Amino acid sequence: MGPGPVNADPRVLRAMSAQLVGQFDPWMTATMNETMALYREVFRTANDATLLIDGTSRAGIEAALVSLLEPGDRVLVPVLGRFGHLLREIAERCGADVHVIETPWGTVFDEEQLADAVRRVRPKVLATVQGDTSTTMCQPLSQIGAVCRELGVLTYVDVTASLAGNAFAMDDWQLDVATAGLQKCLGGPSGSAPISLSDAAVDVVNGRRHVEAGIRESGDDDRGERIRSNYLDLAMILDYWGPRRLNHHTEATTMLYGARECARLLVEEGMDAAVERHRLHGSAMTAGVRALGLVLFGDQAHTMNNVVAVEIPDGVDGDAARAQMLTDFGIEIGTSFGPLHGRVWRIGTMGWNARRDAVLTTLAALEQVLRAAGTSPAPRAGVAAAQEVYA
Amino acid sequence: MGPGPVNADPRVLRAMSAQLVGQFDPWMTATMNETMALYREVFRTANDATLLIDGTSRAGIEAALVSLLEPGDRVLVPVLGRFGHLLREIAERCGADVHVIETPWGTVFDEEQLADAVRRVRPKVLATVQGDTSTTMCQPLSQIGAVCRELGVLTYVDVTASLAGNAFAMDDWQLDVATAGLQKCLGGPSGSAPISLSDAAVDVVNGRRHVEAGIRESGDDDRGERIRSNYLDLAMILDYWGPRRLNHHTEATTMLYGARECARLLVEEGMDAAVERHRLHGSAMTAGVRALGLVLFGDQAHTMNNVVAVEIPDGVDGDAARAQMLTDFGIEIGTSFGPLHGRVWRIGTMGWNARRDAVLTTLAALEQVLRAAGTSPAPRAGVAAAQEVYA
Structure with missing residues (x-):
């Protein structure tokens, strides 16, 4: 009964004891597609680019930030607790120009405050948590997305602690990227990070696409500044989950089963x-x-x-x-x-x-x-x- | 019956359906310690720093390289197949000065060739695969470690495809860092990457230690060039697995159970x-x-x-x-x-x-x-x- 990770839904654990199949087995790729569709419902989005990162929720955060932010890019991070500090810290390691606004632990920002800061800083990305478990606060985010879209600012939201336990509507709120984990309200174990990206965010990521040597084909020209991580390179991960199925990591199949079951149970419940x-x-x-x-x-x-x-x-x-x-x-x-x-x-x-x-x-x-x-x-x-x- | 991932040992899958416990529960930390001890036997090492990275084998590779290599550091990568190219590609993204030697696919290097290249390039790190599944070749590595130690060169070996199926003796061969995955001879699913680091490698990593804001205590001064990744920062991951248990990621408990069971079965078998x-x-x-x-x-x-x-x-x-x-x-x-x-x-x-x-x-x-x-x-x-x- 802690703030997460918590004990998992027994149905999720049971799904995770299923035998594995090959990563390009038709059943496996169909299951990956099914999982993408389920997480669109969980995130409440129509984003095609909705998939899993093979790592804990922190891997999802870093995949989003390292793929969006080039060294020198400006990012605005509102900090309402420890996990805002984490976003700042990860963005710094990406080499970004990080601007922070803080509110005392135990409070949230008024969305108008966020909008003012966005107008002042004019970042490439606004990166914030929705729920910061360190303080239990839930940052209101229903209005800021529209403001950011108008200004050409991308929004990234860490919903690890809040998703499925609190209202979240990615498309209605006009948010660009969201990442989560299984170990809170989704009822599963840590180790898989669902992520969704809007078309605008996908364009930014694909503007930095560098296909790996050894699996590169004609037409796979390098574009833009190379993403600093290979493992968390969303351009490559999108090619792996997309129709090309370009080999990247070896999908963590048992975690996929778990993530799928978490989403199935939620979608069944509504x-x-x-x-x-x-x-x-x-x-x-x-x-x-x-x-x-x-x-x-x-x-x-x-x-x-x-x-x-x-x-x-x-x-x-x-x-x-x-x-x-x-x-x-x-x-x-x-x-x-x-x-x-x-x-x-x-x-x-x-x-x-x-x-x-x-x-x-x-x-x-x-x-x-x-x-x-x-x-x-x-x-x-x-x-x-x-x-x-x-x- | 492919080159991996393969279907898992049913005993491993059964272990993975066990219920979770909190990440700082005494049973959980004892289980983490037990897993470290088991992997020392699997890697045949006395290295204290033997633990799991929460991601696929590729995450283990990147954790090793991004933590060891600072931008500009020289690294030598012998390429005998696709996974040599992967090491090169990851090292490039770390900003390293990457030197490559190649041998035709389907052959290995003579260890004397490796030694000559090390003497010529004088890298900070020699980074190689042991088994490259793309060609099925197994690179001999029993002698090169001693040469590297004499020259003050660290060795990194990716044993994902080979460990437990082919002779490997980390300490006898005087190798500094090795990373693996569960999805080949270990009989488990992809998603956890066992890693072991020698004391010399730990010193290099800890020379770049930057404790996260929000959990930093007095005496936690920043040292050296910050590691580019937070998620794969081995200095922080060592603090999480070590006696301080400094919070980092949320351990992927189900994958830990799986990794532990893989090692238990191997150690029991010998x-x-x-x-x-x-x-x-x-x-x-x-x-x-x-x-x-x-x-x-x-x-x-x-x-x-x-x-x-x-x-x-x-x-x-x-x-x-x-x-x-x-x-x-x-x-x-x-x-x-x-x-x-x-x-x-x-x-x-x-x-x-x-x-x-x-x-x-x-x-x-x-x-x-x-x-x-x-x-x-x-x-x-x-x-x-x-x-x-x-x-």
Whole structure:
């Protein structure tokens, strides 16, 4: 019940024990195409270029940034927590000219602030997170895409922590690139990063296309500045997932099976229903922890549905309490990074854990641990408050 | 029965359906440590820095090269097939000063040739493949490490295609960095890249250590030229796998389970026994295809045990024959890349497929397909020749 990675949906794990087939087997390429179609629904996009990066969510972020940003390109990064710092750090390593705006941890930017910064900096790319798990904040992003399109600025959004647990509409919001991971609301293990790119983003990436020696054919002329990474070169990865099926990496088939199953389950449920499920169980958890006397952290008007942060009560050893939750009840909850390390606990309700029994069991255990640590929550208050939300 | 990826050992797939635990759960970190110890046995090394990169074997290659090579650093790449070209291409993207020596596809370098080139070029790193699946050649490497150590040259070896199917002794051969994948002789799926680094290599990598903003502590001063990739930054990945457990990527737990099981099975079998198994079944397959009248490709004194290449007979449509093998018999065999595309078939006997029934069934099917394609192999010749090897 931490902020992710979380335990996976058993149906996803079962799909991952299926036997492998060759990477150019007709069934395999059909399965890759099916997975692309499923993730279009998950991202709510018609983007043809919707596929998987073989690595963790961080690999997806780096694939997007290293493929879009040439050395010297200007990028604007709004930082609302640790994962904004990560975008900055990756963009710096790409050699980009990185401009940062910051908001205190526990708050988000007003979209008008973002628009002002975009107009001032005039970046090639605006790169931001939607949900920053380090603070639990969910950055509003429904308006900024249109502003950026008007100015010819590409938008990149890291939706790893938020996708499927919070509203996200790539095309309606006019966003160009989004990357995710399986290990949060998608209910799978880390290790595959779904990504989607608009046609405009694909044009930028393909403007830097350099086909590998040894598989290059006539007409495969080098274009533009070579992308600094081979493994995360989206131009090459698009050729691998596209009709040419140009050999690149060896697709991580078991992760593909997992990613496909995550998306199948979500599409079967419906994306709106999945968001509503996260809202319901997140609300129940939030009501429960508040009723246990814990103080919520951050701007509650802008939290993600799938994770709540609470301040660790004075006099309570936060790490010892977390250890007791794990050892005595088999339940993991998290602390956070940087300025929030040891100051807050983060409790997730995401993916397979966005379930009534998971929420109520966690609250029952937390009441025990808080009482053992010397605080005095009203008996049964947490569970009762959550049950009221369910009622 | 292609050159890899191949179908996985069912025991590995079963291990991969296990439920996940949190990335800093004591059981998880103990499992990471256990996996490191197992891969020390697989690589035959005492290197403390033996771990997994979360990506395909290509991610392992790039992690090694981008972390070792600064822009302008000289690197020597002996090219014996497509995967030598890949090393060159990745090194170029790292900004290195890349020097290449080439040998015709189907041959290897004499180690004295390598030593001469190292003395002439005086690179920071000698980067080579051991087994190049594109040609099936296995580059001898038992002597070059000592030469390089004397000259202060680091050695990097890609053993993706060869490890566990052919002799490899990292420490005895005095090699500094090696990377692999699971999808060949290790009997698992693509998506995790075991890597091992000598202390000297770790020193080079840690000389470029830049801890990420947000998790940086006092004393974490930046050192040297920043590594161009965040995701594949070995200094950060070593901190994640090491005692500090500094947060980096979210470990791909299911792939870790798979990688651990691959190594457990090999260590249980014994590395010598695993190589001998590949030698036996590879010999049987080679005898079989030769008895079917097929001409072997390449210098037969230096082939890998786990894959054989044969010339496609004149008048036979190689792709149609491969399609028939797959459609009618459910058996995949491969062609190759570049100059060998459509000129050879490659047939693997690796990992879970290094088995008597797999070899004999493939030969029986191949006889049918060759005959249907208009050639006249002696009836039962392939199977009989392989059975003789087994006898």
